[in-house]
Amino acid sequence: MKLIGSPNSPFARKVSILLIEKGLPYEWIADMPFAPDTRVPEFNPLGKVPALLTDSGRTLFDSRVIVEYLETLPPRDAFIPTDDAGRIEVKRWEALADGCIDAQAVIVFERRRTDPATISQSWIAWQSAKIDRSLAEMSRELGSARWCYGDRITLADIAVVSALGHLDLRLKEFPWRDRHPNLVAHFDRMHERPSVAETMPPGP
Ligand SMILES: N[C@@H](CCC(=O)N[C@@H](CS)C(=O)NCC(=O)O)C(=O)O
Structure with missing residues (x-):
């Protein structure tokens, strides 16, 4: 899994914290969406971070979708109640x-x-x-x-x-x-x- 984010992005931070809390290994790819050479639009047509590249090659955005996806991975449903x-x-x-x-x-x-x-x-x-x-x-x-x-x-x-x-x-x-x-x-x-x-x- 690769997380595309900028270090000061609070939305990317939300995802990073969840990844760490769940103990899920991931590669961090730092990219500033406003930089002239940004590659963020290749992962998210909206040009925003965070975006997640899953192990199956799918790109996911935005942070609310990413956290839902992460909760499907073990330990499942650890941070969003199921009721x-x-x-x-x-x-x-x-x-x-x-x-x-x-x-x-x-x-x-x-x-x-x-x-x-x-x-x-x-x-x-x-x-x-x-x-x-x-x-x-x-x-x-x-x-x-x-x-x-x-x-x-x-x-x-x-x-x-x-x-x-x-x-x-x-x-x-x-x-x-x-x-x-x-x-x-x-x-x-x-x-x-x-x-x-x-x-x-x-x-x-
Ligand atoms: N609703 C989005 C918001 C993401 C967002 O606004 N990210 C900012 C960085 S904190 C961004 O990439 N802005 C670039 C832009 O608006 O073009 C999410 O939850 O992921």
Whole structure:
């Protein structure tokens, strides 16, 4: 299996953490989708990372499909519950965390406009509100629990730590630590795991 990703991509990190947690061997192929010589479109017509090249030669994307595929490999169903209610809850967490990353990415790209005069502060504020609300929802749902869902680590915890890690990387000024101490505790606990510590984005 080969994982095509960029080291700072939170979506690729989510997949990497799951691969490591499951103990699945894989080859990491670093590729920046915005580099002029990128080969990402050969694996994903959408030109985004992560993409996974399976041992049978199939390319899979996006990260939500890849994690579903990985859960079909042994140890099967270890990170997404198999009961309907649990599965939907964990996928809801993933959608929340991924959506939080999407809003972060929009802000990052908006700020990178070559002509600063064209940067839309109202668009940034619109996206910031999504981040605020998604973090508040994560914090509310987590409460004082150790794990996002149930009594063990799931894909939900992995998705959340990837989203929070990307905030630390790209939007350092975002005051999530002051506002949500329970997310900080979860984040710190998750960093005790080698899978999370080893996949810290190098930045910048
Ligand atoms: N929904 C996708 C999002 C992937 C994504 O946006 N990846 C970014 C890097 S973090 C990317 O490759 N962007 C390149 C582009 O938008 O052209 C997933 O979950 O895999």
